[in-house]
Amino acid sequence: METETEEAELLALAQSFRSTLRxxxxxxxxxDSDGELSTMQMSTLSMAADxxxxxSRVAANLGIRVPSATEQIIKLEQAGLVSRQPDPTDSRAVLVQLTRTGRTTWxxxxxxxxxxxxxxxGRLDSRDRATLAAALPVVAQLTNHS
Amino acid sequence: METETEEAELLALAQSFRSTLRxxxxxxxxxDSDGELSTMQMSTLSMAADxxxxxSRVAANLGIRVPSATEQIIKLEQAGLVSRQPDPTDSRAVLVQLTRTGRTTWxxxxxxxxxxxxxxxGRLDSRDRATLAAALPVVAQLTNHS
DNA sequence: CGTGAATGTTAGGCTGCCTAACTATGGAAA
DNA sequence: TTTCCATAGTTAGGCAGCCTAACATTCACG
Structure with missing residues (x-):
């Protein structure tokens, strides 16, 4: 039964993967714990930098609900990193954009x-680095598909 | 300047790595959001399963403070998955161990x-899976060293 | 002994996420 | 046009998980 051993290997890989995920x-x-800005806040700034x-776009990209995004954005606004302007093409919507300070801080x-x-x-040898580099797009693929 | 391009490559890799980390x-x-048990709680059960x-060991392994570990452990105890017994060799200490329910649930x-x-x-082709598998120990190495 | 170190717990606070309920605007159909 | 539903966001309230500070207990050593 070839498929059975494949299945077992897949499960073993899954277990290692979960462990590495931790x-x-x-x-x-x-x-995150350097106190500066959370990863989520940095991601938000990255989006707005483009x-x-x-x-709602911020929320979708971060994988959180709109009220939670509002909360984070308000904090960034209070920190002076971001401004909220009504969208001229749809006054229900709010456009989040980087301030000058926001850009330099980011x-x-x-x-x-x-x-x-x-x-x-840099502590890895170049072989390990290459292995790692090759795997990064694979992980991205994993999360995009789900 | 060979070292300068190396440095630039390292920074580029770092950026990709951070993105993948997200x-x-x-x-x-x-x-986690299947509601069952958090990753941290599962890790705690894994440790106690051995x-x-x-x-204090739980806290160290999870990378959190002792009071936070106590909190999680008490929740696991209330869920009937874990028991807390005084350590016979040191009555300051508390030993966390799996209950029978805890083991089966885990x-x-x-x-x-x-x-x-x-x-x-399973959705990846076998080449990508191999690439991923090769990279897992490298990531483990990264986090252990820091 | 007695004093400082080690082990946990309790109390209180913060952040970040959630759902539910609300306001305001947009858009389409009667 | 007016009505009515959908869309965008905010507000309110709650929960989980982490933190520090303060405490009780036990240990270990001079």
Whole structure:
């Protein structure tokens, strides 16, 4: 029964994957705990850095509900990183956009976090780095499909 | 300047890695939202499944503070999945161990979540699966070193 | 002994998510 | 035009999970 061993291998991989997922979450949390801005807030700024967007778009991209997005956006607004303007083409909607301070802060935090991760990755030998790099798009594929 | 391009590549990889990390967290959150048990609670059960252990060990392994671990453990206790016994060798300490219900529940939830991830992984072609499998230990290495 | 370290628990607070209920605008159909 | 439903967002209230500070108990050592 070829399919049975395949199934077993798949389950074994799934278990390793889940375990690694925990590690990843752990790592992500430790990134957040520099106190600056949460990963979610950084993601929000990233989106707005490309172009102004609606609250509902932010919520969808973050995978959270609209009221939760509103909450986060209001915090970013109070921190002066983001502004909320009514959408001229639809006055029900609100456009979230980066302020100048928001952009510079975002760039700087981004730089710092990239450097921190780069430092971690730098400890790997180049073979491991290549392995990791190859796997990143696969993970992206996994989450996009679901 | 060879080292400069290396540095730039490392930063680029770091950026991709951070982005993928977000995806991973997203995926992990969606796993949790089946309502059953949180990933952290499952991890706690996993530890206790091996052998009874102290609250402080649970906290250390989960990367949280002792009071937070106490909180989670009490919830697991109230759910009947875990029992708290004073450590016979040190009556300050508390040993967390699985109840019979705890073990069967843990096994079943584990099975279900493995199956869910396996189903996701099954959609990948075998080449991508191999790439992913190769990268898992690298990620583990990353988080252990930090 | 007695004093400082170690182990947990309790109390109180914060963040981030949720649902339900509401306001206001848009759009289409009578 | 007017009515009515859908869409966009906010407000209110609640819950989970983390934190620090303060505490009780036990241990271990001088």
């Amino acid at each position: 590690h990843a979450v752990y790592l992500s949390r430790s990134m 172009a102004p967007l609606r609250v 760039e700087e935090v981004n730089r710092r976090r990239n450097a921190r991760i780069a430092e971690l990755l | 995806h991973a967290v997203y995926l992990s959150r969606s796993m 052998a009874p252990l102290r609250v 096994e079943e939830v584990n099975r279900r979540r493995n199956a869910r991830i396996a189903e996701l992984l």
